[in-house]
Amino acid sequence: MKGLSQMAESRQKLDIVAPFFNEAQSASAFAALLDRLEEAVSSRFGMAVHKILVDDGSRDDGAGRFSQALSGSWEIVRLSRNFGKEVAVLAGLDQSRGDMVLIMDSDLQHSMDISLQMIAELVEHPDIDVVYAQNDRREASWRRSQLAKLFYSLINSSQRFDIPENAGDFRVMRGTVARALTSLRDKRRFNKGLFAWAGFRQKAIPYSPENRASGTSKWSRLNLLAFSLEGFTSFSVIPLRIISLSGMLAALAGVLYGAKVFFEVMFYGIAVPGYPSLMVAVVLLGGLNLTLLGLIGEYVWVTLSESKDRPVYIVRDVVRSDFSDGAPGASRG
Numbered sequence: 001m002k003g004l005s006q007m008a009e010s011r012q013k014l015d016i017v018a019p020f021f022n023e024a025q026s027a028s029a030f031a032a033l034l035d036r037l038e039e040a041v042s043s044r045f046g047m048a049v050h051k052i053l054v055d056d057g058s059r060d061d062g063a064g065r066f067s068q069a070l071s072g073s074w075e076i077v078r079l080s081r082n083f084g085k086e087v088a089v090l091a092g093l094d095q096s097r098g099d100m101v102l103i104m105d106s107d108l109q110h111s112m113d114i115s116l117q118m119i120a121e122l123v124e125h126p127d128i129d130v131v132y133a134q135n136d137r138r139e140a141s142w143r144r145s146q147l148a149k150l151f152y153s154l155i156n157s158s159q160r161f162d163i164p165e166n167a168g169d170f171r172v173m174r175g176t177v178a179r180a181l182t183s184l185r186d187k188r189r190f191n192k193g194l195f196a197w198a199g200f201r202q203k204a205i206p207y208s209p210e211n212r213a214s215g216t217s218k219w220s221r222l223n224l225l226a227f228s229l230e231g232f233t234s235f236s237v238i239p240l241r242i243i244s245l246s247g248m249l250a251a252l253a254g255v256l257y258g259a260k261v262f263f264e265v266m267f268y269g270i271a272v273p274g275y276p277s278l279m280v281a282v283v284l285l286g287g288l289n290l291t292l293l294g295l296i297g298e299y300v301w302v303t304l305s306e307s308k309d310r311p312v313y314i315v316r317d318v319v320r321s322d323f324s325d326g327a328p329g330a331s332r333g
């Protein structure tokens with residue numbers, strides 16, 4: 001028995017971090033995918049696999065289903081409520097101790113092939129630290145991809161690091177990178193930005209996500225909009241700068257217009273019709289003012305939530321497999 005555990009210790013370890021929220025329907029299929037992945041990883045790369053699933057406050061019995069379907073070494077971290085995927089990923093990374101960490105969705109949209117391809121890249125190239133899957137967005141509409149382009153070019157202007165387009169959480173990284181990421185304790189998390197901020201040598205692999213096996217995406221249009229705003233308020237001052245610039249331009253226009261009126265009255269005796277121009281000025285400036293206030297509010301809100309210094313998430317309990325390392329016997333706590 002001792003010999004066996006020593007053997008296990010000398011093998012490189014891969015942690016698979018997968019958050020789930022109301023995915024009970026795909027639990028057994030995902031567990032099966034993890035089994036196949038584990039087998040391939042251990043035969044191709046000789047790595048031991050530990051699975052870290054994060055129950056992001058599911059309202060169905062996903063955790064129960066998973067604990068029945070999973071095999072090998074695993075743990076399920078159950079959060080006290082739904083914190084959102086970005087936070088759930090952090091909760092998983094916090095548990096990870098492996099030499100490499102793979103982050104993937106549990107809705108079967110992230111394929112085993114791409115996962116293996118990414119792991120192979122890391123194994124074969126010691127000079128690369130992170131390999132991420134880049135969604136080639138074949139399914140997205142033209143309008144949506146143009147919007148995404150605009151978003152990334154805005155957020156990446158005047159920045160020392162670039163947030164790559166269409167790069168999500170689906171990625172493999174070395175343990176050092178995972179640990180670096182867990183040291184970033186932003187409460188309002190925009191993972192794409194955090195991954196980029198942390199740096200390291202990153203490489204992209206193109207992929208197109210599978211269709212969802214069951215259920216629906218948790219991202220509505222409104223969610224996406226809020227998320228983009230999150231990206232800006234955590235990683236960019238550009239919106240503030242644009243607004244102050246347009247404020248200055250408006251003020252300049254006001255001065256010029258004032259000068260014109262002044263000269264017309266003084267030298268040509270033209271009585272300037274006041275009402276329309278007043279309305280234009282009032283509405284324009286009022287609108288600008290409100291927009292700016294709202295925007296500043298967003299930044300203040302981020303500052304407020306960071307300064308409250310609450311923990312990023314709260315763990316309800318952790319359910320472990322019988323022989324997951326460090327915790328012999330099914331355990332909770």
Ligand code: UDP
Nearest residue numbers: 019020021056084085088105106107217218
């Ligand atoms: N997810 C989560 N918490 C949430 C929403 C989603 O943990 O609040 C999980 C979800 O179960 C899935 C992954 O995050 O495994 C991606 O979610 P989804 O499929 O809704 O996003 P999409 O694939 O459309 O980007």
Ligand code: MG
Nearest residue numbers: 105107109217
């Ligand atoms: Mg999905």
